[in-house]
Amino acid sequence: MRWHLLALGAIVVLGAAAAFGLRDAVTLDLFFTLLLYAVLGQSWNWISGYAGNISFGHAIFFGCGAYASALCVTHGLSPWLAIPAGALVAALLALVTGFPTLALRGHYFSIATIAVAALVDAFVRTQPWLGRANGFELPIQSGWAALQFPDKGPYVLLALALFAIVQLATIALERSRLGYYLRALRANHAAAASVGIDERRWKLIAFAWSATMAAAAGVLYAQYTLFVDPPSTIALAISIDIALIGVVGGIGTLWGPAAGALVYVVLAKGVALRIGGTGKGYDLVIYGAIICLIAAWKPHGIVGTVVDALRRRRGAADIPPGATGTA
Amino acid sequence: MHVRRLGALIVTALVAAAVSGPAATRAADAPEIVIGSVLPLTGALAQTGAGLRTAQQLAADLVNGHVSYPLPMVGKTGLPHLGHARIRLVFADSQGKPDQARAAAEQLITQEHAVALIGTYASSTTATASQVAERAGIPFLNPDSSAPGLTARGLKWFFRTTPHDGTFAENFYQFLGDLKKSKNIAVKRVAVVGEDGLFGTGAGDAEEAGAKKYGYDVATRVSYPATTTEVNAEVQRVKTSSPDVIFQASYVPDALLFMRGYKQQGVNVKAIFAQDAGFVDPNFLKAIGADAEGVFTREVFSMDIKYRNQAVPLIDQLFRQRSDGAKPLDGNTARDFMGVLVLADAIDRAGSTKPDAIRDALMKTNIPGKLTLMPWSRIHFDATGQNDGGAGIIEQLQDGKYETVWPFDVAVRPVVWPMPAWKH
Numbered sequence: 001m002r003w004h005l006l007a008l009g010a011i012v013v014l015g016a017a018a019a020f021g022l023r024d025a026v027t028l029d030l031f032f033t034l035l036l037y038a039v040l041g042q043s044w045n046w047i048s049g050y051a052g053n054i055s056f057g058h059a060i061f062f063g064c065g066a067y068a069s070a071l072c073v074t075h076g077l078s079p080w081l082a083i084p085a086g087a088l089v090a091a092l093l094a095l096v097t098g099f100p101t102l103a104l105r106g107h108y109f110s111i112a113t114i115a116v117a118a119l120v121d122a123f124v125r126t127q128p129w130l131g132r133a134n135g136f137e138l139p140i141q142s143g144w145a146a147l148q149f150p151d152k153g154p155y156v157l158l159a160l161a162l163f164a165i166v167q168l169a170t171i172a173l174e175r176s177r178l179g180y181y182l183r184a185l186r187a188n189h190a191a192a193a194s195v196g197i198d199e200r201r202w203k204l205i206a207f208a209w210s211a212t213m214a215a216a217a218g219v220l221y222a223q224y225t226l227f228v229d230p231p232s233t234i235a236l237a238i239s240i241d242i243a244l245i246g247v248v249g250g251i252g253t254l255w256g257p258a259a260g261a262l263v264y265v266v267l268a269k270g271v272a273l274r275i276g277g278t279g280k281g282y283d284l285v286i287y288g289a290i291i292c293l294i295a296a297w298k299p300h301g302i303v304g305t306v307v308d309a310l311r312r313r314r315g316a317a318d319i320p321p322g323a324t325g326t327a
Numbered sequence: 328m329h330v331r332r333l334g335a336l337i338v339t340a341l342v343a344a345a346v347s348g349p350a351a352t353r354a355a356d357a358p359e360i361v362i363g364s365v366l367p368l369t370g371a372l373a374q375t376g377a378g379l380r381t382a383q384q385l386a387a388d389l390v391n392g393h394v395s396y397p398l399p400m401v402g403k404t405g406l407p408h409l410g411h412a413r414i415r416l417v418f419a420d421s422q423g424k425p426d427q428a429r430a431a432a433e434q435l436i437t438q439e440h441a442v443a444l445i446g447t448y449a450s451s452t453t454a455t456a457s458q459v460a461e462r463a464g465i466p467f468l469n470p471d472s473s474a475p476g477l478t479a480r481g482l483k484w485f486f487r488t489t490p491h492d493g494t495f496a497e498n499f500y501q502f503l504g505d506l507k508k509s510k511n512i513a514v515k516r517v518a519v520v521g522e523d524g525l526f527g528t529g530a531g532d533a534e535e536a537g538a539k540k541y542g543y544d545v546a547t548r549v550s551y552p553a554t555t556t557e558v559n560a561e562v563q564r565v566k567t568s569s570p571d572v573i574f575q576a577s578y579v580p581d582a583l584l585f586m587r588g589y590k591q592q593g594v595n596v597k598a599i600f601a602q603d604a605g606f607v608d609p610n611f612l613k614a615i616g617a618d619a620e621g622v623f624t625r626e627v628f629s630m631d632i633k634y635r636n637q638a639v640p641l642i643d644q645l646f647r648q649r650s651d652g653a654k655p656l657d658g659n660t661a662r663d664f665m666g667v668l669v670l671a672d673a674i675d676r677a678g679s680t681k682p683d684a685i686r687d688a689l690m691k692t693n694i695p696g697k698l699t700l701m702p703w704s705r706i707h708f709d710a711t712g713q714n715d716g717g718a719g720i721i722e723q724l725q726d727g728k729y730e731t732v733w734p735f736d737v738a739v740r741p742v743v744w745p746m747p748a749w750k751h
Contacts, residue, residue, distance in 0.1 A: 025437045029430050122552070125523045133528040137454050137480060140461060150462055225426050227454045229525070232425045272369075272420055272427065273434045284369060 001171065004254060008167050012160060019156035026273065028152035032224065034265040035159035036217055041245035041257025042166045043213035048243070049252035050179060051206045052186030053102060053109045057117030058242045061211040063234035064090035065218020067124070070136035070228040079147040082219045090215035091208040093120075098207040103200055117239055124230050135229025138222065147223045155224050162220060163258075166213050170254055182206055186252075214242075248294055250301030259302040263290065358412040360680055362387075362670060363435025365446035365456045367423040372449060375659060379448060379471070380418055381650050382660035385642075386667035387416045396638040399672045399694050406675040414671055417441060421452045428452035432459040442680045443468060443673075445666050448659070450474035450525060457485045466673075466686050470666025471659055474529050478713040484682075486689050486708050488669055489662050490717030495625045496533035498719045499574065499600050500541040502733045510744060514571040514597060516546040520561070520585065521576035521602075522553035530576040530602045546570040553578050562588035576602040579611050586615055590749050597745035598623055600721075603658070607729060617727070621746035624729060625719045627658035628701060631731040631739050635697055642700060661700045669694065669706055702737055 015031070022028055040062060048054045068086030069079050101112040124130045141148045149155060173179040181202045184192040189199055222228050232238070241264070249260025267287040298305045364383055367376040391413045395402035405411035417439045419431035428447050435441045436459065443466045447453045453472040460467035461482045468486050469477065475493040478485065490498075506512050519534045521527030527550060538545050547568035549561050562585065565573065573596050577585060582605030588594075601624040605611055612619065633639040642664065643656040656664075669692060674680065677688035694706040696716060705716035721733040723743060730740040 025433045026430070029433050033426070033430075125528075125552075126550070133523060133525040134474065134476070134532070135451065135525075137476060139480065140458060140482075221426075225429055225455055226458050227425045227451060229425070229451050232451065269427070269430060272422065273430060 001175070004167075004171055007255075008164060008171075012164050015160040016157065019153045019160065022153075025152055028156055030265055030270055032152060032156050032159050033269055034261050035156070035163045036221060036224075037242075037245055037261035037264055038258040039159070039162050039166050039217045040214055040242045041249060041260050042170055043210045043217070044242050044246045045252065045257050046170070046173070046210040046213070047203070047207045048246060049256070050173065050186070051182040051203050052252075053203065053207075054107075054243070055113045056110050056236070056239050056243055057113035057115075057120075058210075058214055059234050059236070059238035060117050060120045061090040061094065061214035062218040062221070062238065062242070063120070063124075063230075064093060064211070065215035065220075066222040066228045066233040067130060067136075067218075068215070069219045069222035070131070070138060073138050073146075074136055078145065079219065079223055080145075082222075083216055086215040086219050087212040090211035090218075094207040094211035095204055098204050099200070102203040102207060113239075114236065117234065117236060121230055121234050121236075124234060131229070133230060135227060135232075138226040138228070140226065147219075148226070155220070158220055162216055167254070167258075169209070169213075174254060178202060178205060183252075244291065248291060248301055250303030250305070250307075253301070253303040253307065256301050256303040263302070358410060359415045360406065360409065360412050360674060361415050361417055361439055361441045362667070363432070363439055363441030363444045364416050364418045365421050365428055365431045365435065365444065365452070366418060367448055367452065368418065368420040370423040372423040375448060376420075376423075378650060378654060378657075378660050379663045382646060382656075382664040383416055383445065383667050385645055385649060386664045387414050387671075389645075390414055390668065390671045396641060397636055397698060398638050398642075398700075399668050399698055400675060401668065406671065408675050408678040409680070414667075414674070416667070421447050421449070421456070423449055423452060425451045425455040429455040429459055432456035436460070436463050436465055441465065442682065443670050443685055445470065445663075445670060448472060450477060450529070453477060457482060460484050465682050466670075466689055468666055468670050468689070470662045470669075474525070475533060478711040482712065484686060486712045486714075488666055488706055488714045488717070489627065490703075490714070490719055492529045492533040493536065494717055495602070495719045496530065496537040496574075497540075498625060498721065498733075499534070500537050500543070502721050503572075504541070505733065505735070506742065506744060510742075512597070512744060514543070516544045516568070516570045516572075518546045518565050518568055518570035518573045518596075519548045520565060520573055521550055522578065522581060523550040524553055526602070526604065527553070527576040530574075534574045551581070553581055555581060555584070558584045558588050559592075561585070562592050562594060565589075566592055566594045570596055572596055572598045572600060574600045574602075575606070577605045579605040579608045582606050582608075582611055583614055586619060590618060593749055595748045599746065600625070603627075612724075612727065618749075619724050620727075621743055622724045623732075624722050624724075626722050626729075626731075627719055628656075628661045629720055629722065629729075629731050629737075630655075631720075631737060632700060632702055634739075635702075635737060636700060639700055656700075665699055665701060665706075702734070 044055060044058045065086035068082040072079050072082040097116045101109050104112060125133050142150055181197050184197060185199050193199060245260035245264050246257055248263050250256030366379050389401045391405050393402055393404045405413045417435060419435050421428035421431050432444060435444060444460050445468045447456050448471050450472040453469050457467045461484050466484050470488045473492045475491045478487050503514055517538055519531045521531040535545055547564055549564055551558060551561050599622045601622055603624050603626055606622060606624050646656045647653045673688040673692055674685055677684035690708060692706055692708060696704045702720045703716045703718055706714050707716050709715045720731055722729040723732045725740055732738050732740055732742045
């Protein structure tokens with residue numbers, strides 16, 4: 001626990017130093033994207049890692065935040081309002097969809113999330129007030145009131161703050177009743193139920209919090225990219241990106257999503273910028289190869305592998321139960 | 328050998344191959360002016376992106392070369408007012424995604440020090456890449472995105488040469504107006520049919536707005552997912568609304584479904600106006616045969632423009648030599664080719680690589696239509712940065728081939744009106 005807090009503190013200090021010190025827009029852009037995806041990965045990790053219900057529709061919660069932001073700004077409201085509004089809608093959506101589906105066994109929950117995401121996507125595309133397929137272009141403004149900045153520094157600070165909050169919440173989750181219940185349910189739902197753990201109730205709570213985090217990331221994304229449309233926020237491809245980050249990094253681990261986001265951003269985004277101009281798609285080949293390598297040899301992901309190695313060296317005593325990835 | 332070691336080796340080789348790729352293209356001696364180009368080079372739009380890249384590079388090479396064509400800035404061995412400096416295009420991949428387009432634009436401006444940006448084909452990626460240019464104060468030339476909203480954002484550094492969906496829709500109504508005068512036709516009710524993606528929605532919105540402006544009634548608006556496998560209900564809705572003409576934005580499979588549906592249910596209208604795409608695809612024409620005879624489509628480009636500018640077939644030939652599979656010049660590639668020339672012209676007139684000077688020069692751009700590959704009257708930007716000389720052309724499928732029928736001054740065939748009724 002102390003090490004986790006120290007590591008988080010170090011990241012926040014270094015990140016803040018980078019946000020104030022760096023002028024290179026490309027590096028700051030990668031840094032922002034890294035933090036944003038780390039948050040999305042952690043959000044996914046709550047329901048899919050700790051609770052063990054693999055979601056392939058997580059982008060719809062991200063979309064709730066992004067669309068809340070777009071709607072607020074285009075209707076002359078403060079984008080700050082979009083954070084509670086988007087989070088509320090996302091949490092309600094999670095409760096409504098989670099109630100009948102979270103108790104589904106095996107892959108059925110995953111299939112249900114894909115179906116719900118497809119429904120939301122189709123719904124948005126038919127609604128004029130949601131911009132249909134055209135989406136929204138947010139007008140360019142500046143300042144904290146408008147939650148928009150000409151420089152990247154404040155965006156990185158905001159993303160850093162969100163990341164820190166989410167990591168702290170996850171540290172708390174790992175030591176809370178909710179966290180123990182979720183892992184118990186994941187390990188053996190029948191045994192957990194037999195000692196009186198209400199599966200639906202606790203998983204709904206986790207799902208709602210998970211959706212809330214993704215929505216907050218969505219608001220930040222919209223304010224940064226200033227463009228919101230279905231393919232860039234709620235499409236299946238985004239959901240799969242989020243799930244991949246969680247899997248690559250190490251499912252059900254505190255630092256897994258951050259590690260997965262690092263791999264994703266450095267490879268899928270950073271390498272693409274360096275060599276993507278050739279149009280030969282090497283960057284995608286490399287990213288794909290890494291995913292295959294991890295899937296074949298290290299299904300516990302990066303952090304899961306590191307934790308396993310540490311445990312072998314020091315004996316299992318120091319590592320809290322549930323810190324390794326199993327699903 | 329261990330499997331693990333082999334895997335590591337493969338990854339190392341891939342990284343090495345990837346990193347060593349683009350270094351060879353750098354020219355050494357002449358001073359260079361860097362123009363950054365954001366295009367969808369991978370992902371679903373990669374094929375289109377590859378063609379656009381070829382077209383832009385061809386234009387840059389012709390600007391840097393010494394062979395003259397009736398086109399602006401071509402054959403002057405670089406930019407004369409800048410000591411014959413050569414222009415160099417640096418490409419960055421948008422992957423067709425708004426956030427990646429944004430990052431690519433950022434990279435071209437801050438790391439490649441591009442003096443201007445061009446791109447990006449998809450309207451959603453143009454929206455984000457142009458915002459980066461706006462923040463940085465770098466001119467952005469968009470030759471190929473058709474969402475009307477892009478020039479309604481009040482951006483100072485954004486210039487668009489292509490006409491947008493609104494113009495294309497207005498062209499249909501202008502065409503109907505011209506036909507009313509010359510042939511005394513009667514059209515009152517229009518049905519607007521389109522897939523529910525960005526393409527169909529944008530076209531449909533513009534057609535509805537045009538109907539209001541030009542005094543037509545919208546009989547019905549039908550939108551459907553492009554991946555649909557049957558459209559009986561949609562066709563029925565069109566039929567019961569009894570339109571005079573149908574405006575249709577579809578890809579190949581759905582265009583085929585609708586045409587078969589119209590025939591089966593006997594939907595007889597005076598004309599079907601298509602938004603190119605599926606309706607001009609060779610696979611559509613092969614599958615549908617004579618049943619599509621008389622369909623109109625809007626186009627941004629046609630080889631028939633050679634009657635106005637003899638450079639058209641010559642550029643087409645050069646383009647075919649460079650493109651994979653010897654593809655002919657088309658509306659997208661011709662527009663991107665012209666985009667590079669418009670930027671080169673502005674930078675040369677600016678006589679400077681300062682962004683302000685280039686922007687001022689862009690605002691004074693005035694290239695006559697006959698010096699372009701396009702059916703436009705001129706290239707000249709209005710206060711929003713939109714080219715006010717842009718126009719589309721309208722073609723009609725006659726004897727199995729799309730022939731230009733409007734505007735009348737570039738038409739090669741007379742209009743057949745109305746479309747033949749279905750024969751059962």
